[in-house]
Amino acid sequence: MRRRNTTAFSFMSWAAFACAFLAMFIGIYTLEETLSVKGYYAVAALYLTMSAFVLQKTIRDNQDDEGTGKKRNTGAFTFLAWAAFATALIAMFIGIYNLNQPLSVQGYYAVCALFLTMSSFVLQKTVRDNKEDDELYGPRGGDSQE
Numbered sequence: 001m002r003r004r005n006t007t008a009f010s011f012m013s014w015a016a017f018a019c020a021f022l023a024m025f026i027g028i029y030t031l032e033e034t035l036s037v038k039g040y041y042a043v044a045a046l047y048l049t050m051s052a053f054v055l056q057k058t059i060r061d062n063q064d065d066e067g068t069g070k071k072r073n074t075g076a077f078t079f080l081a082w083a084a085f086a087t088a089l090i091a092m093f094i095g096i097y098n099l100n101q102p103l104s105v106q107g108y109y110a111v112c113a114l115f116l117t118m119s120s121f122v123l124q125k126t127v128r129d130n131k132e133d134d135e136l137y138g139p140r141g142g143d144s145q146e
Contacts, residue, residue, distance in 0.1 A: 003137065004129040013126040017119040021049070024112040031101075041109070044092045048113060051085040052120035058082075060128065089117065 005013075028041045058081040061072045073081075096109045134140060 003133045003140070005126050005133070007140065010126050010130055013119070013123045016115075017123040020112060020116040020119040021045075024109075024116050027108060027112060031105075033099075037099075040095060041092075044088065044095055045113070045116060047084075048088040048092050049116055049120050051081070051088040052117050053124045055081045055085040056121045056124045057128070060125070089113075 024045045025042070028038050028045070031038055031041070058073050058078055062078060065071045065073075092113045093110065096106050096113065099106055099109065130140065
């Protein structure tokens with residue numbers, strides 16, 4: 001029995017996501033801008049996070065369904081997932097580009113946005129892999145990798 005993710009990798013996935021999410025929202029909270037600007041960044045960060053989760057799941061579902069003759073996601077939903085993710089990413093970076101702050105602050109938000117996006121993809125994959133492994137091999141009881 002070989003599990004795809006060790007407990008350490010699963011922990012790292014959750015920790016990276018929590019750090020990225022907290023870093024983004026601490027930055028938004030401390031940003032010296034109006035509440036409407038802070039709100040824009042908060043909504044954009046949530047949109048980016050959610051769209052990354054949905055896109056990763058859609059890609060994986062479509063890949064798992066290849067050759068089965070049965071698809072979980074329609075072409076329209078797959079397009080919507082890609083479009084939402086692209087829109088969220090573009091909206092976040094347009095906002096960062098137009099932020100009236102020093103380049104170092106803009107860079108901070110850009111790195112946080114990329115970190116949040118990547119950690120969302122990794123966390124969604126890890127959660128799904130662990131669930132599938134639990135269904136195949138039983139609940140996680142350690143890192144035995146036979």
